[in-house]
Amino acid sequence: MIRINLLAVDRDKKKKKAVTLQAGQKMTIGCSLILMLAVLFIGWRYWALSRESAQLDADIAAAQQETTRLHSIIQQVQQFEQRKAQLQQRVVLIEQLRKGQSGPVHMLDQISRALPPMLWLTELKQVGPSDVVIDGKATTLTGLSDFVSNLEASGYFKRSIEIVSTNTETVAQPASELVKFSIKATFQQPGETQPPAAGAKPGL
Template sequence: MIEINLHPSGGEKKTRRKRRSVNLPSSARFQSLREDPWNAGLIAVLVIVPLIVLSLWLMQRSRDHGLQAQLDAATADSARLAELRVLSDSLISRRTAVQKRIELVEQLDGNRFVWPHLLDEIGRSLPDLAWLTAIKREAPLPNVQVQLLGTAANPLVVTQFVHNLERSPYLTDVQIVSTQAQEVKGLTAQNFTLTVRYRSPPSDSVPTAPLLKGGA
């Protein structure tokens, strides 16, 4: 069975009860909140603190982005420096290897003229009344030392030979090992044994000549 209330007052009472259930603050209450310093401070804190937190978060985020960019740049620079270091080490190794080869070539190229210079200086220093019977090597290159065995007409010729050897820019440490008189075809000759060492002369002591121009 359905009952319907047709009395107007019943609907108004229900409507009034529904309106009373919604509790909205009045303007006077807002005015009291503004006048109360504690409430005003609370409202200010509730408004300002989120703004401060948001600002700090934005600043931190911007700082993090800046630090990340610096970190990426430092990482890239480190990678480039590592590549440059590897390249530098490779170039240094190549330069060392090339330098060793150059030194070897210079040594071989310089030593190939030792014996020609040595024999040429010995032959140039030999007096007319003396001759050599043997040349023996006593020390290897580059400071090669040889022993000279020969015969001279008299002791003065041996002394002249020694002086000539000492004046050569390519020879040094000229020593008389022994001298001995010997009868040769009814004449008294002087056998001698000398030692001499080769040296590289300074550039200013070696005579030079200007090159001839073509068509002169």
């Protein structure tokens, strides 16, 4: 008589089912964990990007405000520079007018101071913005030389003064000869002068 142990077969089937069930549960749990981690990572990444985006928006807004402020400052600086340039032009114009008014007075004063003894002037005429022609007479050529040296040493006339012409003129009473001369000089302000010549004779 043959006996079949059905209980052993049932136990083997139950073991196989239990093993299969446990493997499926582990796989399901693993997939669930992976999915949860992926969702958490995506959520964290989205939050981080949102935060960075908000920070960038704030930085851009601050930069725009700073740009607006700097633009206003630049406009104020430009207005200040324009105002400064206008004031400088006015100062230059006033200085030019002042020099133009005082120039002839100083020129005549220096010419008068430079006159040596026995020399006198017959004509003085302006031939340019700063050039002047001086005509006169002297008893000697030395007097003319002293006059030119004194003008150059005054600091109000540029060197070298040009002697345009010299002629001898005879005078009947008393019988003598005079030196008739014409010189050309360029007037300048004292701040533009060259150092005075050493040994120049002062005018009387």
